[in-house]
Amino acid sequence: MIALPQNPNIHPNPTMDNDHHPNGTVEPTDHDHRTSKKPKLTGPISEPEIREEFSHHQPCIARINNGSFGSCPRSILAAQNAWQLRFLQQPDDFFFNTLRNGILHSRAAIKDIVNADHVDQISLVDNATTAAAIVLQKIGRRFASGNFRQNDAVIIFHCAYQAVKKSIEAYVTPLGGSVVEVQLPFPVHSDEGIISEFRKGLERGKLNGGRVRLAIIDHITSMPSVVLPVRELIRICREQGVDQVFVDGAHSIGSLHVDVKEIGADFYVSNLYKWFFSPPSVAFMYCKESNDVHHPVVSQEYGKGLPVESGWVGMRDYSPQLVVPAILEFVNRFEGGIEGIMRRNHEGVVKMGTMLVESWGTVLGSPPEMCASMVMVGLPSRLCVMSDDDALRLRSYLRVHHGIEVPVYYQALRNCDSDPRDKDGFITGYVRISQQVYNTVDDYHRLKTAINQLLEDKKNCSGLPKE
Ligand SMILES: Cc1ncc(COP(=O)(O)O)c(C=O)c1O
16 A cells, blocks of 8 residues: 555545445535635744645746746645545546545635536646637537527737637637637736727727627736736626626636636636646636536546546546646735735735836736736846747746746837837837746846846847857
8 A cells, every 4th residue: 555645734535435426516515615714724834844745946046027937845746646546546446436526625625715506517637728619619619500690700819829720720710710819918007908909990890781799808918917807808798698607717816816706708718827826727617507518638527517528538647637726725824814815925026026127127918906926027128038939049048047937028129209218219128027926036136137237238139149
């Protein structure tokens, strides 16, 4: 028999293992909800304990890009490993008596956090890309069956994530659907500019007698990163007769308060691995109604509803889906739990962004209230970030020569009064800095110094080596 790691934080064996129906569906018990709402606390976490939790991070690297790949503390990796060992100990028993209820336990915990009405509205999928495939395949089927017509459209912001745009290209446009792209103003100063561009996009979507069948709205855009006024945009969608709304909240849970009822979308996805400390990879997907939504990978569970379909997509490692209770125990060791973590990360990242713009004489890409745990920081114009290639070259240079992981963004000039300037010219480059509990002030000072050093050496992007 394999000995499981002894760790008081780990509960690899939820107590309701046998609460499953013969047909494979599961019912949460009151006990499940009590457990997920009140995870066991093991005392407030100390600074040395935080460092220990992330001691597997490569030393001496300034990781200020939590937004891309997230981070997973050691106690949660240990919980994951315990689940993996448990499966390997007795797979047959695990499959029949443990897996479904373990996933249900995680879904019930997420349901409470995001304020869904029912656990059946919450599925656990691998990532936001999978959720996009689920929604866009559904829309594609409506075109294929003749329910939607040529000229009917999907509306999306121009900076929506590439995988999401490609999913429209794969599943919707070949069947006759068109796409309306709304330009996100950037740098952005207020919600109003975004709302007014979105309204214009909706009007374009109705040209030639078409209807907007789906709006895809990021909760936090990826690049450039901005928190969008989702509730107001969805309200406008309803008023303008848009059929359905999918919110891509890939970055949201753990960095923004998410209340799916208040937000009011038909579909909402958020990765848990980015800001909610899960191992790669798991996301929750909320579906207000379950009508004709299917996982893109079809298994024997097809037709039993998305939560069950997503709970078995063939043989694979399901441990990331099972560690949500362990995540709750981890975050509840911080003052204020996950809300406290969000607040501190937000305040910290704004403070560091402000420190950088003061040093470089530039501007933030959005006001503090339009960012969560990431903020866009203007780079000095003398660096001459003039293309996406330049941005990538600077990003590689910072990683290879200074051990700094940070994404760099190029924003072409709009040739209007609002193009931002510093004392030497127009600002066309931005870094997207993230803050997570493991970051220190020194991480951001290293970035400040590396950029100031380039300026002192009179170097710009075109002079940087191609890595
Ligand atoms: C806004 C947005 N949507 C979707 C995705 C895709 O997420 P994943 O790679 O986990 O599918 C990302 C990834 O960073 C993102 O930022």
